[in-house]
Amino acid sequence: MDFWYSLLVFSHVLLFVYWLGGDLGVFYGSFTRNNPKVDLKTRATIAKVCADIDMAPRTTLVLIAPIGFSIAAYHGWSPITGSWLVLLWIFSAAWLFLVWWQHLAHNSPKKAFWTRIDLYIRWVAMASLVLSALYSLFVMPIYGQSWLALKVLIYGGCIACGIGIRIAGKPGFMMFQEILREGSTPEREKAMNDGARNARRFVKGIWVLVALAAFIGIWKPDFTL
């Protein structure tokens, strides 16, 4: 097996490992973070621990695209090749930088602006992936294999769930900040937990989709629609 190809496949598997595996700690930790019986200082620390561990799935979501498309290009199954593939790598590196900057720049005045930009990137990426996959499945096979188009569709679904977490979880997140600033009340705790519950639906959606994408990648079913 070609060294660079092996490295890509190996990286692809490791990204999957840290995406799904890393999420476990974040998910479990969120229950402690949202528990009103736990003191606020502890909850603030748990929130930080969860946010830090969450950088593993956040990083993998970005990197899995250039690596996945590079593997597809190696097989001649991807419409993104040559300079376009190089551009995808540069774009992904920039996006990854943005993701990490948002995590590290806690109180920067520019954070709100760049968070909005990040959300726009996700909308565009999701739309591009979903539309190209549907086009490949139903109109013209721009991805060389149907199962690959399905994986691209599922990856678009993962990004959509990520957007869902940001939108559905925002009221809960804001409420958590309010609780840290102004203290816990049953109303604030309820509002925060409602938001967290809504966000968790999308988290579980990502888990199912990521596992499904992995299974399809291993199985490589041959089908036509």
Next chain:
Amino acid sequence: MEWQAVWIFLHVMLLVYWLGADIGVFYCSFHIRRADYSKETRLAVLKISGFINQFPLAVGIFILPVGLQLADGLGLSPIRDEWLLIPWVLAVAWFLFNLHVAKKRGSPAGQRLARIDIGIRVALILVLVVSAIWTFVAGEPWGANWIALKVLIFAYVLTCGIGIRVTYRNAGAVFGKLAALPATTPELEAEITRLTKAVKPWVLTLWAGLVVMAAVGITQPSF
């Protein structure tokens, strides 16, 4: 659909909940030893770490029968067809035994059971090492050298697991003391720091073993 795809998928999923989940445990360990945190905070982080850590512990047991299924699918395993039921039954029994060990942790009976568990691991390591080396020498029982290499690395990973258990054997008592004392003491902090630092080389080299195993499984080198 081929069953082999299902086994590969399960094999990768087990790696997810071993290597991937471990990152949470590892990161929590830095916060557990923060003396500037309140006791409640550190115990809360410890609880999260303990929960996540159950997954790698379970996975370490079931990855072997799943791996054997996979090897059988490739025609490279000495344990075939209905004989595969034996490693599955043993794995389930070992898993249940481990649950019992975890339940009894901290008691004299728990310590005795933990020693039996280590004995099981040592015996398994010996079987794996001998079978791998014999394959390199005589071409059997494993059907390919790369599988034998994976088996050898798995034995190494199990050894690291024993290293973690032995290094961390007093962790229950140490963190129990943290929970029981009204305030931490410099001696207790020194012990927590010593424990968390001492276990790290074992964890990091275990990860390296898993990563190399994954690389060997993906590339299936011929040598």
